[in-house]
Each structure stands twice: as C-alpha cells, then as structure tokens.
Amino acid sequence: MSQLIQLLRPTTVFLDLKPESKIDLLTFLSGQLQNQDIVYPSYANAVIAREKIYPTGLQTSVCGVAIPHTDPEHVKMEAVSFASLSKPVTFQMMGMNDQQVEVNLIFMLAMKEPHGQLEMLQELTGLFQNPDRLMELTRASSVEQIFQIIKESRKDEAL
Amino acid sequence: MKTIVIACGTGVATSTVVVEKVKNLLQDNGIEANIIQCTMNDVAGHADHADLIITTMHLEDNFSKPIVTAISFLTGIGQEATEQQILHHLK
Known part of the structure; x- marks a missing residue:
C-alpha cells in the first residue's frame, strides 16, 4: 500500500487553486488542515515562517513543485495535502540563496517523526522524477484522478 | 571512520530522503561512515566532528568543513554529480 495514498485524503486534495500569493496559498491549506483537526492553529504561521528561512521550492523537469512543512510540534496527526494551481505562485528554491521557482504543484506535509515517513518521502521524490505523472497531475480535473495518478506513479517505481 | 552530518530545516523530511540515498551510496562504494541526521540549527553542534556536511538548505560556509547541497x-x-562530490570528500 502506498504510504503517500494513505496520508493523502480526499478532503486534503485541492484542484486548480488561484492563490494571490504564496502566503495566501499556505494560509488556505493550513486552515484546511486545521479545520480537519490535523494540525494545531500554530501550524499556519510556523509553516510560513519556516518557508522564509528554509524554502521548499523545487524545479523538476516538468514544473515547479513545493513541499512546505514545519516542525513536528505543530502537527496533531500525519497527513499530506495536495494542491494543483491554475495560477502558479513564486517560491524560493530549496538549497539556494536567492533563486526563485514558479510552482504549479504543492505537497504540504504534516509530519511528526523523523524516519517515520521514509517510504512516503521516497514516493514523493520518485514522483518528482517522473515527468509523465507530474504532467498528468497538473492537468487532473478530479480528486479521483489525483489518487489514480499517484498510484500509477508508485507502480512505475516498482517496474 | 568518517562522520557525515546530514541536515534539513526540520530534520524530519528532506534529510530523511538524503540519509537513505547516502547510505545506499556508501554501501555501493564499500565506505563505512557514521551518519548524524539533524536540523539546520543543530549543524553547528555537530560540525566539529564532521568530515562532511550534506544539506538540502542553503548553509553559510562558517564551519571550515566541506559542504554538499x-x-x-x-x-x-544532477544526482550523479552530487554523488561524485560526496564520494570525493570521503576519500
């Protein structure tokens, strides 16, 4: 069973968002996780603050992705939230001093334990290295499709 | 034995992926090393006994130790180039 699929819920998947800004996007997604009792109210500010110091934008061969997350103390239970953006937002690039990337796909992580989610993280990085599935994710128009694409991506890995 | 410090912002997410990749890389090349996974804030506390620091975040070079992003x-x-960099620093 895919760990990523287990941590992703139909209620944490959002399609074709048009956020005004990165802050707008992070606030919206954090609020959704908070409403579902997945994170503490402190998560939103913590994830925004952390993104400033340790940015999570990544440039893949297809599009920009970001994996915003923050310290485990703000998290009640482990989960992943996915969002596709019909209007990309600018993130700072991970590991770089001041480079930017236009991001179309977001995987927001609510994580509690070091090492606990290795499989999920490996699935995610596998997906980031899978141009066909990334392209499909940017075009998907239903939550079911998102789950299906992620399942297929894991099968690609196993081949 | 060499000591490698592997860090990311929270010490739970991206560094976990990197630790696993580095372990496999070391194994494939018959290198034994002690790996310490930590947050960026904790790098300073481990840097003294590190032979190599690997991060997913930008790290100011204040430690007089090799750093690989x-x-x-x-x-x-660019994964292969990163692997070569890591192996180079562990020789």
Whole structure:
C-alpha cells in the first residue's frame, strides 16, 4: 500500500487553486488542515515562517513543485495535502540563496517523526522524477484522478 | 571512520530522503561512515566532528568543513554529480 495514498485524503486534495500569493496559498491549506483537526492553529504561521528561512521550492523537469512543512510540534496527526494551481505562485528554491521557482504543484506535509515517513518521502521524490505523472497531475480535473495518478506513479517505481 | 552530518530545516523530511540515498551510496562504494541526521540549527553542534556536511538548505560556509547541497537527490536532476562530490570528500 502506498504510504503517500494513505496520508493523502480526499478532503486534503485541492484542484486548480488561484492563490494571490504564496502566503495566501499556505494560509488556505493550513486552515484546511486545521479545520480537519490535523494540525494545531500554530501550524499556519510556523509553516510560513519556516518557508522564509528554509524554502521548499523545487524545479523538476516538468514544473515547479513545493513541499512546505514545519516542525513536528505543530502537527496533531500525519497527513499530506495536495494542491494543483491554475495560477502558479513564486517560491524560493530549496538549497539556494536567492533563486526563485514558479510552482504549479504543492505537497504540504504534516509530519511528526523523523524516519517515520521514509517510504512516503521516497514516493514523493520518485514522483518528482517522473515527468509523465507530474504532467498528468497538473492537468487532473478530479480528486479521483489525483489518487489514480499517484498510484500509477508508485507502480512505475516498482517496474 | 568518517562522520557525515546530514541536515534539513526540520530534520524530519528532506534529510530523511538524503540519509537513505547516502547510505545506499556508501554501501555501493564499500565506505563505512557514521551518519548524524539533524536540523539546520543543530549543524553547528555537530560540525566539529564532521568530515562532511550534506544539506538540502542553503548553509553559510562558517564551519571550515566541506559542504554538499543535495537537492538533486529530491529532483533527480544532477544526482550523479552530487554523488561524485560526496564520494570525493570521503576519500
């Protein structure tokens, strides 16, 4: 069973968002996780603050992705939230001093334990290295499709 | 034995992926090393006994130790070059 699929819920998947800004996007997604009792109210500010110091934008061969997350103390239970953006937002690039990337796909992580989610993280990085599935994710128009694409991506890995 | 410090912002997410990749890389090349996974804030506390620091975040070079940024382990782009860099520093 895919760990990523287990941590992703139909209620944490959002399609074709048009956020005004990165802050707008992070606030919206954090609020959704908070409403579902997945994170503490402190998560939103913590994830925004952390993104400033340790940015999570990544440039893949297809599009920009970001994996915003923050310290485990703000998290009640482990989960992943996915969002596709019909209007990309600018993130700072991970590991770089001041480079930017236009991001179309977001995987927001609510994580509690070091090492606990290795499989999920490996699935995610596998997906980031899978141009066909990334392209499909940017075009998907239903939550079911998102789950299906992620399942297929894991099968690609196993081949 | 060499000591490698592997860090990311929270010490739970991207560094976990990097630790796993580095372990496999060491195994494939018959290198034994002690790996310490930590947050960026904790790098300073471990840097003294590190032979190599690997991060997914930008780290100011204040430690007089080799630093490798391993974003390629997340995106796959340039991964081989990063592996060669790591192996070079462990020789």
